Amino acid sequence: MDNGKIRHGNLKHEPVPLAIVGGGAAGMFAAAVAAERDLGCLVFERKARLGAKMLMTANGRCNFTKDIPVETFLRDVGEPVASWVAPALRSCPPQAIIRGLKSLGVKLRRMEDARMFPDSGQASTIVHAFGDLLRDSGVPLCLNCPVTGIQPVKNGFIVGTCNFTVWAQNVLIATGGLSFPKTGSVGDGQEFARRLGLATESCRAGLTGLEVADPAVKAQAGARFEDGLARVIDSEGRTVFSSRGEVDCEAWGVSGAAVYNAQRYLSRHGARGSAVEVEFGGQKLTIRRIVPRPLKEAIVTIGGVALDEVDNRTMMARKVPGLYFAGEVLDIDGPTGGYNLTLAFATARAAVCAIAARLSANRE
Numbered sequence: 001m002d003n004g005k006i007r008h009g010n011l012k013h014e015p016v017p018l019a020i021v022g023g024g025a026a027g028m029f030a031a032a033v034a035a036e037r038d039l040g041c042l043v044f045e046r047k048a049r050l051g052a053k054m055l056m057t058a059n060g061r062c063n064f065t066k067d068i069p070v071e072t073f074l075r076d077v078g079e080p081v082a083s084w085v086a087p088a089l090r091s092c093p094p095q096a097i098i099r100g101l102k103s104l105g106v107k108l109r110r111m112e113d114a115r116m117f118p119d120s121g122q123a124s125t126i127v128h129a130f131g132d133l134l135r136d137s138g139v140p141l142c143l144n145c146p147v148t149g150i151q152p153v154k155n156g157f158i159v160g161t162c163n164f165t166v167w168a169q170n171v172l173i174a175t176g177g178l179s180f181p182k183t184g185s186v187g188d189g190q191e192f193a194r195r196l197g198l199a200t201e202s203c204r205a206g207l208t209g210l211e212v213a214d215p216a217v218k219a220q221a222g223a224r225f226e227d228g229l230a231r232v233i234d235s236e237g238r239t240v241f242s243s244r245g246e247v248d249c250e251a252w253g254v255s256g257a258a259v260y261n262a263q264r265y266l267s268r269h270g271a272r273g274s275a276v277e278v279e280f281g282g283q284k285l286t287i288r289r290i291v292p293r294p295l296k297e298a299i300v301t302i303g304g305v306a307l308d309e310v311d312n313r314t315m316m317a318r319k320v321p322g323l324y325f326a327g328e329v330l331d332i333d334g335p336t337g338g339y340n341l342t343l344a345f346a347t348a349r350a351a352v353c354a355i356a357a358r359l360s361a362n363r364e
């Protein structure tokens with residue numbers, strides 16, 4: 001079909017300019033940017049619907065970014081991730097994401113601490129806005145369609161599924177991390193990368209609770225303390241990281257934003273010799289044996305495609321021209337508060353802009 005008419009005559013077998021593997025936050029954003037630029041693409045999504053993980057974010061409310069200057073955002077993300085994501089973030093700062101969602105007709109709410117949500121209080125408002133844009137732009141969506149293999153060929157890649165293959169000039173892998181595998185992110189992208197000769201960093205839990213065998217904590221299971229504090233203390237007793245925010249008591253230990261950020265710091269920077277001090281409700285708790293909750297329960301995956309395998313200006317694999325990555329499949333992560341979705345969006349945009357430039361350079 002072409003403009004609603006059936007095209008007769010010689011049909012040529014041509015590659016799709018871009019195949020996007022994964023219809024989560026990064027994949028949907030990438031498809032939206034591609035549609036905006038008239039760049040032909042199709043999206044493969046393992047699950048029967050787009051954005052399953054995004055629907056879970058912030059307890060279904062979707063804290064999609066933080067409305068702060070990009071340099072403050074990068075400082076909060078911290079090294080080694082901040083320097084790597086800086087070019088993508090500077091091209092697609094939180095304010096550009098806010099403008100983009102407003103242009104899709106999504107009413108937004110800014111909290112006192114600058115966290116941004118859809119005004120409806122429903123993550124589905126944002127997922128539907130992306131879905132509507134892709135439908136109206138005619139972007140083909142292959143739902144319920146896990147990609148099973150990606151093979152480089154002379155003019156691009158063959159992208160395989162259980163039932164058919166597609167020839168694509170460029171492939172963007174946006175398959176996410178490994179947490180909450182029921183949302184579809186099961187580590188396929190990291191496996192595709194390894195099979196294509198790229199190194200990956202081992203995947204571990206980021207932004208998750210810490211287990212504590214303390215009867216006083218267990219006795220308070222279910223209690224939430226808004227103004228808590230979690231500190232990471234090194235082997236010489238120095239505070240190397242601190243995070244103020246919610247602390248929640250659980251039957252197995254402690255959770256909440258302050259604890260999550262401290263756990264992420266430990267996981268990124270190594271836990272040897274460290275302890276975590278958690279303050280809440282007049283009780284100070286010192287955790288010396290650090291046992292994070294499992295990866296499948298984590299908000300974010302630390303680890304993934306190694307950053308030195310990928311050019312951070314284009315998101316293209318250095319060893320495999322035409323192969324791109326965006327979002328949590330990469331070894332990037334941020335603290336709680338809208339940082340991780342922002343990183344997914346910004347890296348997706350950087351990839352699509354680079355793909356558009358590559359396609360136009362190939363045409364010239």
Ligand SMILES: Cc1cc2nc3c(=O)[nH]c(=O)nc-3n(C[C@H](O)[C@H](O)[C@H](O)COP(=O)(O)OP(=O)(O)OC[C@H]3O[C@@H](n4cnc5c(N)ncnc54)[C@H](O)[C@@H]3O)c2cc1C
Binds near residue numbers: 046054147177187341
């Ligand atoms: C409980 C929870 C709450 C969170 N809250 C927030 C929040 O409030 N703010 C925030 O910024 N971040 C939040 N996050 C983190 C955020 O959701 C992720 O960082 C973000 O979704 C990552 O986007 P992504 O596109 O890289 O991966 P995903 O959103 O996980 O998308 C990957 C997609 O790829 C698909 N896929 C995987 N393999 C294949 C394959 N072989 N073929 C086809 N498709 C495939 C998956 O089905 C999935 O839909 C939260 C995470 C969780 C778990």
